[in-house]
Amino acid sequence: MIKITYVEHNGREHVIDVPRGATVMEGARDNGIPGIEADCGGACSCATCHAYIDSNWVGKLPAKEAMEADMLDFAYEPDPSRSRLTCQIKVNEALEGLILHMPERQA
Structure with missing residues (x-):
C-alpha cells in the first residue's frame, strides 16, 4: 500500500493507503474522499477527478498524455502546471507520500 494525502x-487532510496498481482516483473513490466525483469511472472522458498536484510532486509524475491534457480544458480552474486527472495516475512505489489538493468544485 502507498500512502497518499x-x-x-477547506484544508482537511485525508491520508489513505492506496494499493499499487490502482489509480489515485480509485483510492479517493474507494475511501469516500470528498472532492473527487469520478463520474466516468476512470475512462478519461470527464474532468470530475481533477486535482492539483502539490508543487513538490509535479516533476515526479509521468507526463500528461494528450487525451488527459485535452480533458483538463473542461476542469474547474485548471492550473497548467499542477492540474491532473487522478484517473490517469497509476499508483506505484514512486508515489509514496504524494500530496494533492482538491479544487473548490468539480466541473
Whole structure:
C-alpha cells in the first residue's frame, strides 16, 4: 500500500493507503474522499477527478498524455502546471507520500 494525502479545498487532510496498481482516483473513490466525483469511472472522458498536484510532486509524475491534457480544458480552474486527472495516475512505489489538493468544485 502507498500512502497518499488528499487535501480538501477547506484544508482537511485525508491520508489513505492506496494499493499499487490502482489509480489515485480509485483510492479517493474507494475511501469516500470528498472532492473527487469520478463520474466516468476512470475512462478519461470527464474532468470530475481533477486535482492539483502539490508543487513538490509535479516533476515526479509521468507526463500528461494528450487525451488527459485535452480533458483538463473542461476542469474547474485548471492550473497548467499542477492540474491532473487522478484517473490517469497509476499508483506505484514512486508515489509514496504524494500530496494533492482538491479544487473548490468539480466541473
